[in-house]
Amino acid sequence: MKNKISFILCFVFISMSTFAQQTIDGSFDFQFASNKKYSIYIPSGYDENVPHQLMLGLHPLNVVRWNSQSWRDTLINFAEINDLLLVCPDGGPDGRIDDAIDTSFTSALLDSVSLWYNIDEDEKYIMGFSWGGKTTYSYGLRRTKEFAGFMPIGAAVNGLSEVANIIGNAKDENFYLVHGSQDAAAVRFTELLNGLNDNEACVDSRLLSGIGHTIDFPNRDDVLTKAFNFLKNNNCNSTSTDDLLTNANIKIIPNPNAGEFMIEGFDKLKFNQISMYNLQGKQVAFKMNGNKISLDIETPGLYFLVGFKNDSTKLIQKILINK
Incomplete structure (x- = not known):
């Protein structure tokens, strides 16, 4: 007191x-x-x-x-x-x-x-x-x-x-x-x-x-x-329609992979930007054609696919690269 x-x-x-x-x-x-x-x-x-x-x-x-x-x-x-x-x-x-x-x-x-x-x-x-x-x-x-x-x-x-x-x-x-x-x-x-x-x-x-x-x-x-x-x-x-779409069941096929994969359900998400990161948080270069992605990397390991919409992170998927 x-x-x-x-x-x-x-x-x-x-x-x-x-x-x-x-x-x-x-x-x-x-x-x-x-x-x-x-x-x-x-x-x-x-x-x-x-x-x-x-x-x-x-x-x-x-x-x-x-x-x-x-x-x-x-x-x-x-x-x-x-x-x-x-x-x-x-x-x-x-x-x-x-x-x-x-x-x-x-x-x-x-x-x-x-x-x-x-x-x-x-x-x-x-x-x-x-x-x-x-x-x-x-x-x-x-x-x-x-x-x-x-x-x-x-x-x-x-x-x-x-x-x-x-x-x-x-x-x-x-x-x-x-x-x-x-x-x-x-x-x-x-x-x-x-x-x-x-x-x-x-x-x-x-x-x-x-x-x-x-x-x-x-x-x-x-x-x-x-x-x-x-x-x-x-x-x-x-829950808004937008939230339902961004939390849809997204699949990386195949996962693990050798640096090439497909994002199943990608067409529903309408992202402004997609980035790839390694475990150290550094961006990794990639090529994209439709819903297919190919990475030009030599180091196998765990990577992250990050989808952005209106400057917000809407999706993070773990991807295991085996070479």
Whole structure:
């Protein structure tokens, strides 16, 4: 109780002194830690008489660059464009935003923000990059009733191993994955995308060609805004004709193959673009004639066929090349 009272008094002082600047950086004692920090951005469109949408932002693991304040500042333009009240907890001295004390602190911070501001409890979203993207899964999937949508960006995950026990909670939840094609995409992106689809989540995604593990990718605000619009507007309980087509039963024939194969069902998908990637996330050249593809490669192994529609990843198929 003492911590909570100190927390509220601290916030009242800080908010009175900084509200005009629309940014708040504060701290309070929580559990055994002193001065647990947080950063908030209040968009110019905030009206205390109208319930407002909220985005929880979880920062990456790199104490040299990242903390709650630097992460909040990175996302300010995105938050302003989308009229989001942005809440960023700090991961503490070790920078790990998913430590037990940090996830408890995050929950306490969200509860308090809902008291300080007029928050629409049905429009709370969660996003994070790298370690924060990983925590978007691990924290968010344990609290699916609290969030209306999930945006992991370059999530630093080891496949499905870290969420195997909770990914079932993704059923009927909105997810938009943003990831670089050169950021261990086979493990960090494809496995999670397939796992979410297998568990009947409503998923869209953007695989950024030629991008590694970074939040500083081109047109970031546009990419993140497109992702947020999906989370906000997609009705997860209804399936559009377009979704039915893009999730049709696509077959690679034959698979495995020697570098030449056919995509059965390709004519239904109407992709804007198709790309091939190796396990390292590098694009591989290929020739296409109708629904037939031939690869000019000498190295056998696992490759990925990725179909794009309106800048979103709509299909990923694994292809084993034997020579």
